[in-house]
Amino acid sequence: MMISDLPMDMVEEVLCKLPMTSLRRARFTCRRWNNTLSKDWSFTRKYNGEAAKRKESQVVMVLEYKVYLMSVNLHNPSPSIEPIGKLDDAGVDIINVFHCQGLFLCVTKDRTRLVVWNPFSGQTRWVQSRDSYDIRDRYALGYEKKNNYSLKVLRFVDDYDRNLKRRGNTYWFAENKVAPGKIGRVFLLCFNFTTESFGPRLRLPFRGHYGDTLTLSSVREEQLAVLFQECAPPYTLKVWISSKVCPNAVSWNKVVLSVDMRPLIGFQFHCFAGSFFVDEKNNAVVVIDKTRGLPFTIRNMAYVLGENGYFKSVDLGDFAPMKCWPLVCSYVPSLVKF
Known part of the structure; x- marks a missing residue:
């Protein structure tokens, strides 16, 4: 044989x-x-499950307008986050990324072009728009389950572009429309790429206020994780992971992490930064942001938060341009071509 x-x-x-x-x-x-x-998408999911058991951990980061595949090691006394791959297509600068099933939709710095990148295979594909791009455009990457998991790009105009993909669908923070000067209730919305429609409002496990930091992430692309940090001292940060999530319903487990950040770093994570990922095997949450201080002393930094007051910081290298906020996305390898 x-x-x-x-x-x-x-x-x-x-x-x-x-x-x-x-x-x-x-x-x-x-x-x-x-x-x-x-x-085979089913094999991809099976492989990702086995990789999690082997405690392989990787993420994708945007640093200095470049997109990197990073290896994460939180086992050692001194945690490390090191680049092992890079999107290097015609030397373009990238301002933002949106991910789905191990694929990444990257927006160029001038917001005039889009490229899809698969870090596992190195494959890239430029996305052609039917009309010109607008600086206010926001995007999401997903797939249609009924049509052999064909990829789709959602493009719309909005002031908020923090979203998260799970099983081909996209989840956004949204807010009730209220009278000027008042604050609406924040909730989640899901866009279903198969039906090409938005679902009902989905509840969050907290009630925020204007100026609070809200960020979404995923856990193995199976569950949602949400980070909430109060804008007032002691800058309490909390993280929840969903127990069930689908386009029409979501339920949340108890708080998996609650930390007062004032004695640790002395500031609130920025609402435009503060992206994070959950390292389940080490029971840790890693938040990416900038240090605070004088220009030319600010650096990109990863803050590792864990059980029993565990806290470490990892310097991610170069000085951070004032207009380039670091970004991290959870990553599971995609073996599927597009």
Whole structure:
């Protein structure tokens, strides 16, 4: 029997055990294996589950207008976050990214072009718009389940662009429209790429106020995570993870982290920064922001928060341009071509 004749369930079981670097080489073993690795979304989900068990941790970051695939190691006494890959397509600068199932929609700094990037395969594709782009444009990346998981880009005009993708759908913070000078109730909205419609308002586990920091993230692209930080001292930060989430309903577990940030860093994370990811295996939350201080002394920084008062900071390198806020996205490898 040749290796290409093995039953598909056996092949998937073997491939799921390989580390990502070996999986790339395995694609070229035979055409059948390459088809499984590049076209099968169900295998992608299965592989991501096994990778989580092996405690492999990677994220994607925007730093200094560049997009990096980063390796995260929080096991050591001194945590490390190091680049292992980079989007380097025609040397363009990137201002923002939107992710879905391991694929990233990147917006150029001048907001005139879009490129989709797969960090696992290195594949990129430029997105052509039917009309000219606008600086107020906001985007989301998702897929239609009924049509072989075909990718779609949602484009709309809004003042708020912090969103999160889960299983092909996109979730946004939204706010009740109220009279001028008053503050509306914040909630979640889901856009379903299959039906191309918004769902009902979804409740959040807190009630915020104007100026508070609100950020969404994902856990294995299976659950939502939400970070809330009060704008007044002691700048209390709380993180929740959903127990159930779908386009029409969401429920939340108890607070997984609650920390007063004033004695640790002395400031509130910026509402335009403060992006984060959850490291389940280390029971930690990592928030990305800038340090505070005089110009030319400000740096991009990762703040690691954990149980029993655990706190570490990781310097992410270069001086941070005043208009370039760091951004982090949870990442699970995508083996699917687009």
